[in-house]
Amino acid sequence: MFTQVKHSITMKQHLIGLFFLCTLLLSSTAELRAQIIVDESLTAQEVVETILLGEGVEIFNITYSGDLDQIGSFDANNSNILIPEGMIMATGSCSNVIGPNDSGSSTTGGGNFQVNDPDLDQLSTFNTNDAAVLEFDFIPTGDSINFNYSFGSDEYNEYVCGSVNDAFGFFLSGPGINGAYSNNAINLAVIPNTNGTPVTINSVNNGNVGSAGSANNCAQVDPNWMNNTAYYVDNENNGDANATQLDGFTVVLVAEAAVQCGQTYHIKIAIADAGDTAFDSSVFIEGGSFSSNAFDITATASISGNQIFGGDTTVVESCNDAVFQVVRPFADIADTLDVTISGTATNGVDYETIDPEVIMEVGEFSYEIPLIVIPDAEVEGPETVTIEYMYVNLCGDSVLRSATLIIADFEPTQLQYDNPVGICNGEAILEVETIGGYGPFDFLWSTGDTDTLAVNVIETDDPGAAQITVTDVCGNEQTATITYTMPPELVIYGEQTDSPLCPGDATVLEAGISTGVGPFTYDWSSGGDGTTETVNFDASQIVTLTVTDACGIQDSFDVEVEYPVWDPITGNDPEVCLGIQGDLNLTGGVGEADFAGNWVGQYEFYTWQYSNYDASGNPQDSAFALVDDVLDSLATFIGPSGNFQAGLTQGDMEIYVIDQCGAEGTFNVSVIACDTEIPNVFSPNGDSMNDFFRIPGIEGFPNSKLEIYNRWGNVIYQSNDYGGGWDGRINNEPVADGTYYYILRRSDGENFHGGLTITRQRR
Incomplete structure (x- = not known):
């Protein structure tokens, strides 16, 4: 080819x-x-x-x-x-x-x-x-x-x-x-x-x-x-x-x-x-x-010549040092180079001061710049040290050479192990695992100089203990003592650690050991083999946990996994007047009862929004959208429980109610123009009850005119498009309690008049 x-x-x-x-x-x-x-x-x-x-x-x-x-x-x-x-x-x-x-x-x-x-x-x-x-x-x-x-x-x-x-x-x-x-x-x-x-x-x-x-x-x-x-x-x-x-x-x-x-x-x-x-x-x-042949700068971090730590470029505090090496293609003359030192670490603070002046003698092709880290107790995260130099090669081109080392905080080694360990069939198997730290690790057990692996098999029928010393590549030691004994009866338990909201949600099961000697193996009937198990069920059921100890003895425990059962979403199909608040009276689905025993659901309200109508008035596009996001919606919902405010446009709207678990209910809201009902009294005393002269049904008659007269026949309030918002004030000053006279000229041509009492007395 x-x-x-x-x-x-x-x-x-x-x-x-x-x-x-x-x-x-x-x-x-x-x-x-x-x-x-x-x-x-x-x-x-x-x-x-x-x-x-x-x-x-x-x-x-x-x-x-x-x-x-x-x-x-x-x-x-x-x-x-x-x-x-x-x-x-x-x-x-x-x-x-x-x-x-x-x-x-x-x-x-x-x-x-x-x-x-x-x-x-x-x-x-x-x-x-x-x-x-x-x-x-x-x-x-x-x-x-x-x-x-x-x-x-x-x-x-x-x-x-x-x-x-x-x-x-x-x-x-x-x-x-x-x-x-x-x-x-x-x-x-x-x-x-x-x-x-x-x-x-x-x-x-x-x-x-x-x-x-x-x-x-x-x-x-x-x-x-x-x-x-x-x-x-x-x-x-x-x-x-x-x-x-x-x-x-x-x-x-x-x-x-x-x-x-x-x-x-x-x-x-x-x-x-x-x-x-x-x-x-x-x-x-x-x-x-x-x-x-070319000028170069390299960086290496090692212990006894062995590469460690992230591709040989990481220096760990209290562990290893590193070196930058400047290499030049010729060594027939003495030369002084001025290198640039940068990075997030501070020269002279995070590491011993590096002189930017590099002097290379005749015959010297390379020059080493040591990076000696100054240990501290602060957790600073990775910091960098970069050395760079601009040189002109034999072709006359300017070339930038650089190398970077990373200074990392020291991370101590943690040991993970089962303790105590059971003696089974004349053997105690002791095992230690390193968490964090810097390998490779050396292991030495107190049971003998030749016991140098992470796993130590002790042949015995008698209880005892052994100490393990783990040394990381930096020379730091961690020790642990593991006892071994004849295993007691294995007794286990399991539990559900959280409460799922919906059927199908994930829930976590956790295994526990009351008595027994490990190491243990775990087997959940749902398929897992760890100390915890995550399941997703559509309904409550039982999961069986089986644990086997180091000697092959087993114990089982049934964990009752509980999921909530929510009632179907039900409600009514309300018919409300223009501009009036209504309620779907919803029950069921995800929610809870309030202090008065009324169901408060957690719902979202959707409807179909149509657009791009053709010449015949048929919509060409549609989208399933939140009711409150729909332009010219007939209603706006107040909170998540089903209360809504009707708009000023008549019509029917199909409402899709969906709870947090995806359960659905479909309802119809009809917004109609109602006849006006004119009250003869209101109490603008600030108690949030009947504080305004509201005329139910007036929303269906825009541009209706209202005039209020006092007992001497003087007009004290008037509006050419009354919507029900008079609070009993004139020029922001409250009128006196008493009887007044109103004339309502409704926009459909009908006129109404009568007495209107204002009283601020609290009951």
Whole structure:
């Protein structure tokens, strides 16, 4: 297959670390022994951009020819391959490198069948097959390019000096390069301190002719081939479970070349079978090592050289210190750098003062700036320290380099364990679990120096106790004493911890132990296996809890799970006058009775709202909406219990009442124009009872006129659109108690008159 992409990258992507961390964690649970991890799912573009690429290089025009399983990524931290992680290419499937070394010559299939590479043909002097070829262009920001690699093969050792040896090469072409390969390329995969001798099975090996080889074949590559054993690791018949399947591989070698800053170069990384298509070979290239010499700042936090805490960048108070490292590409002159120190942590307060002046002497390529945290008792949350420096590279570009460390508050380790523990069948199983803190943890039981695991099995029939000391990676200790005894009778209980409002709501059940010795296992008939169980039922029912103690003794308890039963929502279909308050008189559903015994429900009121009417007056759109949100609604509800205020428009409205549990009731409200009923007395004394001269039914007759006369025939109040709001005042001054005379000229043409008494006497 053949793929091509164009992309520009100037620094190594952080994805590499995330990928390797995830795959490492996944693999650690898959098998007890550790091994190399290979991922063949990545594309060539992903391999180059997220795995291979380092600092000081811009890449583009990535192409790849070969089968998908001939290129990928690897994590060798748990194997004997000397490069910890990076990219891999192989003549067959990359997964062939996964050990153990249980085959003298291994082939897993795969390979770009019958496809050769002319440069590998020339390098090996044999016809090649199954070629995998990765190519891309790059622009360096320094005057050199380099990367670290190791070559391994299953053709070791029996085919040393043979005629079917696999071949690989790193072919560099571009300005100032004049070699013997395509496009005047040179091969960077050469033995150190030689005149360009290529690294092959016949040039780097154990110094002995293989059973299928001839010394002439090795001498054809390098007359001194038997003297290169320092670059070879013999892995044949390696019984270590961590060992790779490959029968031999090289030490870590460096591919390097001088380049011109800012110019475009091309590199081809190729590997293929030679002379046949059998027995696989692989080349490992260290992740992030394809780089050009450049200035850099790094940060690391570790204890005894072991990475800890959030990707090796977290410093914990009272635990570990850290260091920033400034790296420069040249060391031929003394130089003073002024770095910038920033972050949320305060220099000289949260950590010992860091001098921003960095002095680098002649011959000094790197300079370490220690970060020494000052412990305190305050809970401050994560704080950052960043060091950055702007430099001009060999191409004349200004480049900002920075690194950040995180200061975290110390979190003590807590121990979780069952106490006491029962003696069962002559054994007491003591187990402790760490909560929080910083691992890895060391465990030491008082029962013996060899008892160093989190689980301690004590063979005994007699009660006793053991002390456990847990030491975190910071050296802090936590201790606990666990007793073990013959188990008493197991007695359990269970209870419902809350009261659900509605059928179907979640409710939590909790298990309890009255007597018994753990550890315990829990089994709820509803399906759970923890100390608590969350259930969702539509009605009350019984859940059975069964608990088993450490000796296999069981006890059961029935938990009555209660759910409320609400009555159906009922009410009436009221007919009310315009502008008058009404009530649906609702009962049932979610609610409660008030102090007078009246039902107060918790309801919401909905109706259908229609819009977008056509020429015939038929609505084209509708929406189910809250009554109070509907434009021109005939009624507005007052609170959640069903009281409402009728509007000033006649009509019928269908009301959908829904309670908090989703129960529904449907009712009809009719708003009508009623005849007026004119009272002959009102008492505006501020007691909120009959304080206004209200005329029931007047809302149905807008623009009605009202006049109030005193006993001498003088008009004291008048309105051309009376709605019932006179409070017995004139110019905000109350009129005297007594008898007055009204004339109501209703807007339908009818007139009414009569006496009106105002009295403020309270009864």
